[in-house]
Every structure is written in C-alpha cells, then in structure tokens.
Amino acid sequence: MATFPKSERLCGQLTIRQLYSEGSKFTVWPLRVTYRPADRTRVLIWAPKSQHKHAVERNLLRRRMREAWRLNKHLLGEERHYELAINYMDKVVLPSDRISRAMQTVLAKLNK
Numbered sequence: 001m002a003t004f005p006k007s008e009r010l011c012g013q014l015t016i017r018q019l020y021s022e023g024s025k026f027t028v029w030p031l032r033v034t035y036r037p038a039d040r041t042r043v044l045i046w047a048p049k050s051q052h053k054h055a056v057e058r059n060l061l062r063r064r065m066r067e068a069w070r071l072n073k074h075l076l077g078e079e080r081h082y083e084l085a086i087n088y089m090d091k092v093v094l095p096s097d098r099i100s101r102a103m104q105t106v107l108a109k110l111n112k
Helices: 013-022 055-076 096-111
Strands: 024-028 031-037 042-046 082-088
Touching: 013 031, 013 082, 024 096, 031 096, 042 055, 055 082, 055 096, 082 096
Parallel strands: 042 082
Antiparallel strands: 024 031, 031 082
C-alpha cells in the first residue's frame, strides 16, 4: 500500500496542461495543490527551479514530498480519485515532518 509506482505518476504534457487549465487550486503552506477529478489517482510533484537554483535542493524537496505522499496517501480513501499537481512554494527547505504534516492537511482537505 505504501508505494509510489509509475502508474500513480502524472506524466504527459497534454495531461499536465489540461490539469492546470481546468483544475481547481488551493494552498496549504508550503504546498500548492492543483487537482481535478479523474478515473484514477495520479500525482505530479515538483519544486520550481526559479526558487531553488541548486538541483540538490530540488531533488531533496521532491524526495521529501514523494515520501510524504507515499506514507499518507491512504488518507485520501479508495472511493475518491484525482489528478494532482503538488508544488513546493517556500524558498526555504523545510524539514520532512513539516512537509508531511502539510501533505496530511492536503489529503484531509481533498477527502471532504
């Protein structure tokens, strides 16, 4: 259950473009979530290069967000499915427990 396989990753330029144009957005600091209902849950996780110039920082943030998603995705439930884009917005690299708490809040908000 606590895995993040390729089938759960959102990829494809057309799909991502549609998500950002048609999806709804909300922010739970330091994460901004863009979502829309779908037939299965798929996730895009990224940290912008404009705020984190060093690849080491971006990789660290993406790793922490993937881990938070992997450990907390059960909170979303089996009956709800979304396409999600989760963006890291803070300019400071936060510890993984803060990112995990924000991810729990995001999933609770999507579950309502």
